[in-house]
Amino acid sequence: MKLEDLEAIRRSAWRALGPIRPTDSNTKADKNFLLNGKKTNAGRDLPPYYLVYFLLVDLLGFKNLGRFEKIDWSIPIDFNGQAYLVEYGKFGLNLFAHDPEKEEHAAREITIRIQKGVKASRLFFDFLASQAIERSEINVVNNSIALHDRFEFAKDLYISKCAEIKHRDNEYALKRKQRELPFGFYIGPPSSNLKEEANWLAISAIESFFSWTEHVLIHLAILIGSVVSAREVADLATADWSKKFKTVFKLNDKKEKTLFDEALSLRQELRNFIAHGAFGKQGEAFSFHSTAGAVPVLLPHNRGSKKFSLGEQLEFDADVAFDIINVFIQALWSKERAPAHLYIQMSRLPTILTFVTDGTYARAMTSLESMEELIEYLSNMVDQAANMDW
Structure with a gap:
């Protein structure tokens, strides 16, 4: 000015x-x-x-x-x-x-x-x-705990719904054994609607998971020093999910590359499909007219290795999806990234960009003990400021 x-x-x-x-x-x-x-x-x-x-x-x-x-x-x-x-x-x-x-x-x-x-x-x-x-003299608000809790909440509802389905199916099977039905009569299992509800809950959980990763990957990138300025943080926040992943993980590591491919597939073939109103980017919502009737535009041979393509009822293999998510979360907080779990997912502290440039985070990331010391120090400062005990 x-x-x-x-x-x-x-x-x-x-x-x-x-x-x-x-x-x-x-x-x-x-x-x-x-x-x-x-x-x-x-x-x-x-x-x-x-x-x-x-x-x-x-x-x-x-x-x-x-x-x-x-x-x-x-x-x-x-x-x-x-x-x-x-x-x-x-x-x-x-x-x-x-x-x-x-x-x-x-x-x-x-x-x-x-x-x-x-x-x-x-x-x-x-x-x-x-x-x-x-000057990058800013704090980045940390909402990781709340976003992860939302994911866990939706996942627990899905698990609970699956348990209810299993119970109802077992109950139905037992009753069917005990009573012979007249020829030509059939009573469908009572869990059919519950399975659809379970599917919806799984989709909600997966969307919540990716919402959390969009947030937590930025904070992790700050802690490990992959981004050091406010401009870089702002650019990363608007970047696609792939770039956020690559800022934190190493794609030259075979396991992390496999994790990237599987997680990206889950995001693209499921989360993006739902987020865009159940209209995919490759004609997934279209059927073309033919002598055999209406046929999906995205034919089987064009789906390639897609694991999570959705049908008319938005059905998919939720168990495979959650297996990938579990592996992702374990890998996220493993190896040299482990101390970041204490700071990002346990403390609610903001990430402070000046701590990147002055080496504070680099020192704290060397061990769990060093990170605990930093968290205790900052938490005391926050409490002191809140109570104004000067």
């Missing part, structure tokens, strides 16, 4: 704030106001705390009094000669006054003025964000 552009934003912000100014020797304040100030109702409507801080401290140079117990930052302001306090602590962002009942109207105007100042400074906030991204 050019200096003249920054100055233009700063002038707009000052105009929006109006009579709000940093405190000085002429500002009226009780002796113990910093300790005895009381919350105003208007303070509940202040913009997000970080935008208020960027506006007042980073852009306009208001003084931050620093951290106190349960307080992250505290900024005294002057409004028409009277002292007020904008403060962010454990219980959120608040605006403090001497006497909230008498000063509520002024507090409301301060809040409105700060809201206008934030709106006038949006280009500055965008600049701060872009600068942080260019």
